Amino acid sequence: MLIQDTALEGVKIIIPTRFGDSRGFFSESWSRQTFARHGIDIDFVQDNHSLSAKVGTVRGLHFQSPPHAQEKLVRCGRGSMYDVAVDIRRGSPTYGMWVGADLSFENGKQLLVPRGFLHGFVTRAPDTEIIYKCSDYYAPDCDGAVRFDDPDIGIDWGLTGAAILSDKDATAQRLVDFDSPFTYGD
Numbered sequence: 001m002l003i004q005d006t007a008l009e010g011v012k013i014i015i016p017t018r019f020g021d022s023r024g025f026f027s028e029s030w031s032r033q034t035f036a037r038h039g040i041d042i043d044f045v046q047d048n049h050s051l052s053a054k055v056g057t058v059r060g061l062h063f064q065s066p067p068h069a070q071e072k073l074v075r076c077g078r079g080s081m082y083d084v085a086v087d088i089r090r091g092s093p094t095y096g097m098w099v100g101a102d103l104s105f106e107n108g109k110q111l112l113v114p115r116g117f118l119h120g121f122v123t124r125a126p127d128t129e130i131i132y133k134c135s136d137y138y139a140p141d142c143d144g145a146v147r148f149d150d151p152d153i154g155i156d157w158g159l160t161g162a163a164i165l166s167d168k169d170a171t172a173q174r175l176v177d178f179d180s181p182f183t184y185g186d
């Protein structure tokens with residue numbers, strides 16, 4: 001397993017080993033023991049799986065507030081996507097900064113998104129499936145979103161047309177109007 005740091009502390013790209021043979025491949029996408037040996041020890045309690053039919057579907061930028069903040073380990077089950085994390089910890093030296101990673105079925109890469117970060121993605125292939133582990137349960141009262149196209153964040157989504165969005169994401173707040181529930185160092 002390979003682990004790569006990104007420009008944002010705590011956001012990591014993880015590339016599990018794939019054992020290929022004539023049938024295809026085998027891979028441990030999550031092993032608490034192996035990840036813990038690499039300093040990533042997370043008590044994941046929920047797995048999520050969604051399908052986005054069309055290229056250019058954007059889901060995000062989402063978070064859950066404390067006490068139900070979530071760490072997420074994200075991978076692509078089918079197709080291809082660009083997955084993004086944005087630092088929203090008040091007082092962080094990298095507040096408002098983002099990193100992204102190309103996750104695809106082919107490359108098997110995963111993105112680790114810590115608490116205190118927004119998460120979102122855009123699909124790059126039809127019928128793209130995302131699968132991700134979460135360290136807390138879904139808590140609708142703590143669910144929130146910030147605009148994916150907020151110019152103050154400035155994510156380059158690589159879109160060639162209008163994004164396909166949920167109503168919630170289409171009406172999400174700007175970062176400037178957002179009172180982040182996360183503080184750097186908590």
Ligand SMILES: Cc1cn([C@H]2C[C@H](O)[C@@H](COP(=O)(O)OP(=O)(O)O[C@H]3O[C@@H](C)C(=O)[C@@H](O)[C@H]3O)O2)c(=O)[nH]c1=O
Pocket residue numbers: 048050059060062063072119120121137138166168
């Ligand atoms: C996230 C979630 C949604 N739902 C329900 C609520 C709603 O009826 C339906 C669709 O929810 P959403 O529109 O919020 O789904 P979606 O836009 O895919 O939301 C997800 O986006 C990505 C980027 C994340 O990081 C996730 O944490 C989550 O926020 O599914 C659950 O039952 N459990 C869950 O954990």
